[in-house]
Amino acid sequence: MWMTTSVKTHSPKNHRMRRPNRRILCQEAGMPRTTKPSTEAVHNRRQERIETRTRSEAWKKPPRRIESAECITCDSCVRSCPPEFGAIVDRGLQVVIVPELCSGCPKCVAVCPVDCIYVDEKSEPTGDDLWNLVVSNEHGAR
Ligand code: SF4
Ligand code: SF4
DSSP: OHHHHHHHHTSHHHHHHHSOOHHHHHHHHTOOTTSOOOHHHHHHHHHHHHHHTOOOTTOOSOOEEEOTTTOOOOOHHHHHSOTTTOOEEEOSSOEEEOGGGOOOOOHHHHHOTTOOEEEOTTOOOOOHHHHHHHHHHHHHHO
16 A cells, blocks of 8 residues: 555656646746746846836736735735736835736735735736836846
């Protein structure tokens, strides 16, 4: 019985199942599925989105938005947003999602203690003030 369990755990099939799904990884990073995204390539894609202020067309899910009237600014969502997206910005009294950087993945939704992150079907282009904050945070992170 013990031997059977051990063999199953280390079988090639189970090993394959634990590997990250490249299709999803590429789709979320806005890259062709045939490409294995390196950390640098993923970072560059985000930089492109910041420079062009454009959301990836490969992202099929709509972005998310934070309902500020319900948010308790705990910052859990900021920490949970994958660095390849880095879509959530803490403005001090307000935490906001930049829709052009949000893939809709939606990891932030799972950690929000008050369920105030909603699908944003009608997102508006992000204003200059917020883009300037995103850029200045980028420079501060270097
Ligand atoms: S859904 Fe949430 S975690 Fe995912 S990219 Fe958008 S803001 Fe980040
Ligand atoms: S996790 Fe929810 S409550 Fe906390 S800052 Fe984010 S949106 Fe606001």
